[in-house]
Amino acid sequence: MTDRAQATPIRQPSRTRLSDGRELLYFDDEPGIVHDGVDRRELPRPVNLSQARWDVLTREWTVIAGHRQQRTFRPATSDCPLCPSRAGNLTEIPESSYDVVVFENRFPSLAEPLGRCEVVCFTSAHDSSFAALSPQSSAITSRMGWGSDADQILPFQISQR
Numbered sequence: 001m002t003d004r005a006q007a008t009p010i011r012q013p014s015r016t017r018l019s020d021g022r023e024l025l026y027f028d029d030e031p032g033i034v035h036d037g038v039d040r041r042e043l044p045r046p047v048n049l050s051q052a053r054w055d056v057l058t059r060e061w062t063v064i065a066g067h068r069q070q071r072t073f074r075p076a077t078s079d080c081p082l083c084p085s086r087a088g089n090l091t092e093i094p095e096s097s098y099d100v101v102v103f104e105n106r107f108p109s110l111a112e113p114l115g116r117c118e119v120v121c122f123t124s125a126h127d128s129s130f131a132a133l134s135p136q137s138s139a140i141t142s143r144m145g146w147g148s149d150a151d152q153i154l155p156f157q158i159s160q161r
């Protein structure tokens with residue numbers, strides 16, 4: 001992390017709930033932004049059937065999460081569930097734009113009491129990259145796990161290319 005990112009203060013997030021009760025947080029580059037978008041999807045309450053099983057052959061704990069087979073897989077850009085909502089594509093983010101947003105994964109590998117899986121979207125621009133972020137957004141994203149009680153953070157970037 002750069003010194004600039006470390007020196008950038010992070011504002012308190014705006015919090016809301018998605019239609020199925022999952023928590024969503026907006027972290028904004030600028031103060032005073034109002035997020036009043038409402039998730040208009042009628043999603044069922046999340047069901048998590050994950051199990052942690054001891055594999056006697058590998059002598060490791062393994063997570064079995066069959067419900068994840070229902071998750072979105074390689075959608076067309078026009079159907080991206082992580083882009084801001086618009087007419088014809090209501091997504092995980094019920095706003096027309098955002099800087100950084102964090103929400104509970106709809107198809108988590110782990111759920112309470114085993115853990116909590118969150119998705120971090122660091123830009124509302126579908127084809128952008130981490131390198132193109134503003135100092136505020138990159139600071140938020142870089143420090144997302146700091147000061148939290150997260151045991152593990154597994155960063156990856158979804159790319160359509």
Ligand SMILES: [Zn+2]
Pocket residue numbers: 080081082083125126
């Ligand atoms: Zn997208």
